[in-house]
Amino acid sequence: MATSTPLRDLVLRTRSVRRFRENERVSLETLHALVDLARLAPSAGNKQPFKYSLSVSRRVNALIFPHLRWAAYLQDWNGPAEGERPAAYIVICRDITISNALNSDQGFSVQNIVLGATEHGLGSCVIASFVRDEIRKVMQIHEALDPIWVIALGVPAETVVVEPLGPAGDIRYWRDGAGVHHVPKRSLEEILLTQFREDE
Amino acid sequence: MATSTPLRDLVLRTRSVRRFRENERVSLETLHALVDLARLAPSAGNKQPFKYSLSVSRRVNALIFPHLRWAAYLQDWNGPAEGERPAAYIVICRDITISNALNSDQGFSVQNIVLGATEHGLGSCVIASFVRDEIRKVMQIHEALDPIWVIALGVPAETVVVEPLGPAGDIRYWRDGAGVHHVPKRSLEEILLTQFREDE
DSSP: OOOOOHHHHHHHHOOBOOOBOTTSOOOHHHHHHHHHHHHTSOOGGGOOOEEEEEEOOHHHHHHHGGGBOOOTTOTTOOSOOTTSSOSEEEEEEEETTTOOOOOSTHHHHHHHHHHHHHHTTOEEEEEOOBOHHHHHHHTTOOTTEEEEEEEEEESBOSOEEEEEOOTTOOOOOEEOTTOOEEEEEOOHHHHEEEEEOTTO | OOOOOHHHHHHHHOOBOOOBOTTSOOOHHHHHHHHHHHHTSOOGGGOOOEEEEEEOOHHHHHHHGGGBOOOTTOTTOOSOOTTSSOSEEEEEEEETTTOOOOOSTHHHHHHHHHHHHHHTTOEEEEEOOBOHHHHHHHTTOOTTEEEEEEEEEESBOSOEEEEEOOTTOOOOOEEOTTOOEEEEEOOHHHHEEEEEOTTO
């Protein structure tokens, strides 16, 4: 298998976490450090159209939570119970006065944030399915800003493991009887296409 | 300013590089390690629709190069000269039989690759503007696979620095007389919107 490096260890530990120790608070300063990592990501045409709204407030978190959709594959689970909900949120918006393009480089910034969260001992879950207008209202986000992701954050209260796909090739994550969350990942062999070597 | 962490150092050093030491070769094994980081990124619905075609071949690299567009803001520069071209390429494709959605999570995998490249002492440039059909032909990519990014890689032959935006707020990168590439980044203050504190 692949050689371990500090980055690979961090990448491997950066899993979507959906249950948190809600009472262990996250500081705004930690969120600033994470947004700073997003700020330093490469950006198409260096336009840097992304802006960030933050909450570590219990009151505001309680207003955000009902508008998020959690874990489509866990059909008998409607999201984390009270006490296991996120302690912090980062809402990522595109400033449409800077760029209205539906490009993918926002993912660069998001990945920096979730890797940084892991480095800070936090779990995170990137949520793209949420009620935009309600999140906009709660976070007092201007109409020229388009909320595209909500990142939920907190100290993890669940274990998440990566494992190979089973023989049926099912990619759906699942939770076992002990509450461990399993994430099947395709093998390197499966995702590699053509390879042109040095002497070809 | 933000506290330094191992990840922040890596993020700061991960800049788009457009001139390389073309004769310093990159091994396929290094590209495998980078694709392995991409493999382990979070994926929407865990579908993992991305597949990867690789080249470290001088012959194939020479066929790829003419179909890439470089550095829109450097108008008197048509891309790296012979001897300064990439030593390796990773072409990222979406397998449309797995997912046809234009979602942004491909950026998670790309960011892992470019951070990994830096960790391996390589520079990288993520290119979204290229002649898709020609790249598909050169790399022998099946029609059910849609090439979305080309990542150019090699040992850097240029210095790239991040700096604050100037007073006019221009975000265009530029190259100075000594050939140093300057990337103006918006400040943390500029990209932060509303913030809800613990006691709010």
